[in-house]
Amino acid sequence: MNLKTVQTPALLLDLDKFTRNCNWMKEKAERLNVALRPHLKTGKCIEFARTQMTSPSGPATVSTLLEAEYFFNLGVIDLIYAVGISPGKFERAVNLREAGCDLKVILDNKEAAEQFSAYCEERKIPCPVLIEIDVDGHRSGVKPDSDDLIEIAKILQGKAYFAGVLTHAGDSYKCVGQAACLKAQENERDSLVHCANRLRKAGFEPKIISAGSTPTAVFAESWEGVTEVRCGVYCLFDLVMAGLKVCTIDQIALSLLVEVTGHQKEKGWVITDGGWMALSRDRGTAAQAVDQGYGLVCDIDGNPIDDLIVASANQEHGIITHRDGRLVDPKDFPIGTRLRILPNHACAMAAQHPQYFVVRKGKIVDIWNRIYGWQPKGVSL
């Protein structure tokens, strides 16, 4: 099996770029004297995770309890489930804890803190909880100056237990370039340290002070006062990150291999078998300076071609055009031509596929399986 014979559409992972991206972040975290707790939601795959993590047992971050169960069963012990926990997930999370997983959960409100504390007490299994902080108005979390911060720590203490603070500087996804990302990172770090200090003053020692997003982690110059950094998409990068100048196009390690199935000559269209089902519906570059449509077109070796993008997509059809409206000559892309499409958002494209075809120097060297969904394995009525 090679790039000319594998069935298309196929998800390709460039092993050298991926490994380089992973190692770069490991070295950077080490240099800044902070633990790296990579987010495994991008890969959802054990081989992928082992390249990201600094040890086979973690630390690592997950976005679903299914990921936590999958990775724990494969030896990853030190995990944070970094989405606010609610009652329907208490049992499943505490079961993991009971089974020996060092799972930490997060929450951002007194209601959930009271309910989770009561549940842990009932099970007699204390479970460490990080309080989620909203440093930039992005989505969930308590405000750094909120009274709730201390009150939640009080509720948790002794029953669940208070383990620290965590934030995701999601608004950094709107920052373009080093200066803007660095400003977001400094705000992220300073707000988190401020929260940690408020908690210490109130008698609660945060063991974990967890920050991180790819744009802030890439540009960070100091994480002083922070114990660990979480980030995910840095290991693959994508067009959204390239649009923020967080990476170059050449660093993007994920692509979709597609095949030309037809043309509409008078419209200058090249039609492929890579539709939105394989590319994902993500249009994250639509709001950026350069709109990449559903993805940037490369040749089979991964070299971008003369400003071609996937301008539109149906479920199993991708329509390639020139960004500037020039007509593409069908002769340049005969039926059967294979191309690679770079993703707007790597997490979203990867999620559409059961497996990665791992590519090295133009050869497929391995196949890595991904998980997906939310239900426990073997769910039944």
Added chain:
Amino acid sequence: MNLKTVQTPALLLDLDKFTRNCNWMKEKAERLNVALRPHLKTGKCIEFARTQMTSPSGPATVSTLLEAEYFFNLGVIDLIYAVGISPGKFERAVNLREAGCDLKVILDNKEAAEQFSAYCEERKIPCPVLIEIDVDGHRSGVKPDSDDLIEIAKILQGKAYFAGVLTHAGDSYKCVGQAACLKAQENERDSLVHCANRLRKAGFEPKIISAGSTPTAVFAESWEGVTEVRCGVYCLFDLVMAGLKVCTIDQIALSLLVEVTGHQKEKGWVITDGGWMALSRDRGTAAQAVDQGYGLVCDIDGNPIDDLIVASANQEHGIITHRDGRLVDPKDFPIGTRLRILPNHACAMAAQHPQYFVVRKGKIVDIWNRIYGWQPKGVSL
């Protein structure tokens, strides 16, 4: 397991609505004296398909060769793979034919016709081909008046073999209401009949004359001259179809069950565990008169709530707000509240999930598994 205990996010299929939608289209096709060849790409699930189809062996339509293999192994024999075939898929398609599947493929250009004919001749396995027609400029297909139509039939004859014509009136997705959809349907039918007549005049009898899209199939008053209708999303319906007045909100049979995990009170946000990974990134209503964000919010029983929508989404977070900007009171949606989100595009939402939780009268009565991906089962290096 019930709607209060199943792990969220969970994909719910309302069995009565789904069955009603399926039966409505079966009866309509019968009344209009046309075969129904439902598209199985919406469901990707055998139990689902059996409710759609008029017999357990088909006819049916698929969007990938993996779907063809999966359904054929479960007894569905009469299949059209309705995406233009290209060289990388010849072997796999003809293998299905060799195994006894009555698979038909489609193509829209001389290049593919020549290559596929040569391949079938080499294998000594003729494979019926439909010529794809572009009736409305939507994407692929030959123009109804093109010389290519006859030339492709000539190339196919004797080697692969010419079996008929097929179109997808995809531009009907831009038509709002009965009159506009009906006009699109009449154009679809007339263009296809025109092609069939041109082919007959040239000595090629089209055995299959295949039309169909949900908006045109719902409103069609006559399919005279057409032998079969393909459509898919009618069995579930969704907010995009409701926006086109092709269905009512009440007919939508698919939803995502989510749980409230937090609030941002001063912004009027309710945060749930249903993010874009579970909702899909589809924003198909963005260009419609009513933008439904990432989906319309219903209570646990499926009744829409007072104009609440999922205004934005992260990977595992959905942010619910009022459409008109009024603040939502957190007290109305305490932590742990379960809600259902109706999809913009049912095919896209369903694709994010390994299984349907089949619901009847508020109870989960079954779990149906879906397939996904493109690679042959058990693919290895």
